[in-house]
Amino acid sequence: AAGVIQSPRHLIKEKRETATLKCYPIPRHDTVYWYQQGPGQDPQFLISFYEKMQSDKGSIPDRFSAQQFSDYHSELNMSSLELGDSALYFCASSLAGGRGLDTQYFGPGTRLTVL
């Protein structure tokens, strides 16, 4: 079965640079979530989109922005990168509609290293 696709899988950037992470949800899934997981920590919710509209926002820095496109893929744009942004970034997708349909499936993640 098709899974969530994320690219790139690994990314190395310098401080103050910009990064763009991409997420392609499972076919027919209409909701995309972004999570950040620092070393030894649990995943922290950043932002989500349902039908191309922002549906919820978590602890996402103002330096970060995201959007969902007409084909449902999503991009997370990160500017003025800081050392503390080094983390695993996961995208998850689900099919909205209530119980049993909101199960989130995670992509393989993008490992961002800021030097």
Add this chain to the structure above:
Amino acid sequence: QKEVEQNSGPLSVPEGAIASLNCTYSDRVSQSFFWYRQYSGKSPELIMSIYSNGDKEDGRFTAQLNKASQYVSLLIRDSQPSDSATYLCALGGNTGFQKLVFGTGTRLLVSP
């Protein structure tokens, strides 16, 4: 105080034994509960979802939910070394497209 509490472990069990993982939560609004397994450096993998009080079984895994006591547990029968991973308890919402709130995870070690 974190909304979802888990014992960080490690929980060590011998191969073939039952591993019992527990999770308590403080948000009474949550209606959906999930267990994810995460190997080091990999993404969370869904193990079980549970929405109603009681037990839900899937193969070697059984999830138990008690909303009155605000806890959810995961039992792994016939534990295998390949089950060694971090198990994350997560709370969803009561409608679609709601964020997951994770516990810090319990590290399980299954020794051959």
